Amino acid sequence: MKQQLLSNATLGQLNDRVAVPAYDRNRLTAGIAHIGVGNFHRVHQALYVDRCLHLPGHEAWAICGIGLGSSTSALAKVRALHAQDCLYTVTEFDSDGSASTRVIGAMIDYLHAPADPEAVLRELAGPAIRIVSLTITEGGYNFDEATGEFKFHEPDVAHDLAGAPPRTAFGFIVEALRRRREANVPAFTVMSCDNLRQSGNTVRRAVLSFAQAVDPGLADWIADNATFPNGMVDRIAPQVTPEVRAKVAIMSGIDDATPVVAETFTQWVIEDRFSNGRPAFDAVGVEVKSDVSAYEAMKGRMLNASHMLLAYPAILLGYRFVHEAMSDPDIAALLRAFFQHDVSPILELPPGVSSEIYEEKVLERFGNPAVADQLLRVAHDGAAKIPVFHAKTIDTLVHDKRDMRREALLLACFQEYLRGVDDRGEIFTVDEKKLTAADWELHKSSDPLAVLNMSSFSSLRLAEKRAFVEPFCLLQGIVSRGDTRMALREAR
Structure with missing residues (x-):
């Protein structure tokens, strides 16, 4: 049986067993920018945001994805997501072998930073973005294991500090916050969704270390105005092999170029420390706490x-x-x-x-x-x-x-x-x-x-x-x- 291509135009033509967004994607604007759109983000944070978008008054909380990679696979993901209007499927497998598929519509744009870093900076510096989240892996926070210091000598960090168009997450975040400060736009929340102890404190230290090297006054402004909530994220999201992609396509009847799969279990615990508002995460299964x-x-x-x-x-x-x-x-x-x-x-x-x-x-x-x-x-x-x-x-x-x-x-x-x-x-x-x-x-x-x-x-x-x-x-x-x-x- 021929699978249906995935796009805004085909949402109403999909298999009845596949859940699709019940909100109007044409009314959405991005209030969250996410750096590092990997499998885990797409089965975890983006799924919770997708749930939020079904709530009244949440049209301004969609996601703009930001990719930093320039590998062949990274470029292929950019093309594939754009071709599908940034839609993709999540298939959840229970231990008894049963499975269900839904289409996630939370991401409404995907910017490729190496191709157009200025477009990314414009997005991050604009007042609509109120949260910048990250999944850049445990090793992506650029601290020296022996000294605990931020590694300023890393080539991409040194490139960013020289004033060139940014390549790193911290270069983009700090330059965007500099522009917001200059334009009198409130600072956004920086929210790490990586598997790190004290993830918020870690990303705060990285951002402030980078900002201090750019402008100590800017670092002080970020420290006073931005927040960095700690959080715990949990879900198993395996790699999608060609065999798995073929399997979920047969199950769903959808020819998705970028499907993701996961277990049915999911958990997210986050501190309620947001400097510029947040979606109603606590209404969609997120455990919002004072301490995590x-x-x-x-x-x-x-x-x-x-x-x-x-x-x-x-x-x-x-x-x-x-x-x-x-x-x-x-x-x-x-x-x-x-x-x-x-x-x-x-x-x-x-x-x-x-x-x-x-x-x-x-x-x-x-x-x-x-x-x-x-x-x-x-x-x-x-x-x-x-x-x-x-x-x-x-x-x-x-x-x-x-x-x-x-x-x-x-x-x-x-x-x-x-x-x-x-x-x-x-x-x-x-x-x-x-x-x-x-x-x-x-x-x-x-x-x-x-x-x-x-x-x-x-x-x-x-x-x-x-x-x-x-x-x-x-x-x-x-x-x-x-x-x-x-x-x-x-x-x-």
Whole structure:
């Protein structure tokens, strides 16, 4: 059966089983500009905004997407979204195999910053934009792991600070705020939707660091007038392979060039700190709180941390999908031991949240075969993500002289994963943008503690801690011999 193309003109011709926007897209204007329109944003924040647009009086809260990438795939996304009037489908898969598809109409424009940076600046500087949100990945906030300082020497940052048309998110945000200050337009809220502890504080520090280098007076104005709410975001959004795209096209009857898929579970907890208004997020399932730190800690140190913990040994064992790894008793036992011995005893959860119930929900979500989440997707950028999700747990385990075998296994498997060959001799692709040339040289050396001394992990100073080095060396030796399963059992 021929699939229907997706556009404003075809919304009324789609399969009756597909939910479509019930609001008039012609009446919408963008009140939110989002930088980094990846799969996660499109199944998470944009979906909540789409719900808001169905509420009365929300026509001014649509999204203008902003893409910073200039790769072939980034350019293809620009063309595809423009051809579809920025519409796309989200298909949600439940663990029982059932699925549902809806069309998201929340994004009404998509600007490609490399092609026309001035158009992006005009959009951000205009009074209609009241929130600028970001999903630029955990490693995108440009802080040096060892010193904690903003990296002004990065080529794109140095380019922006020289006064050229911006390339970075911070260059665009600060220049737009400078123009708003000059035109007496209120500052917008800057809202990070990345998987970061204290995400708002992190983006605030990055923006103010950049602004201070441009103009200290501007930095003071931003500090006094803009807000940066912390938030916790949670949803699994796997990569869409050609096979998945073909599958959802058959299910929906829609020929969508940029479909996204997700599990049915979704959660967003955000601080109610918005300098220039916000949609009624609390009316559409967002948990709006005065403090989200306990939620951030729970999600980061339990779900995200266990995701990373399972990914590297599972890949080395030859698995390529999360649900397949979760069917392995040794992997499941590793996660249960991590929860019960390493996290739950030292983590303060939000009021009313049961550790046992949350743990079981995490394991259930990871085991969902319908989502078919890719382990290599979870594993990539580990040098950026592992410190974010594991540093506090490692620090506490070391300080309290607790069992460190699970954390030692994580880094031992990560060190072996960087070789790009599993225990069966199968080659896989390693995607580690954060590692420097010096890090890769260190990895090639004969230093058994190579990963502990890499730039991303050096601030943890694990190579100096005998209580960590001993289990690490034991497990690293086993893993490097190609016996990841034995190491798994030793770590439990």
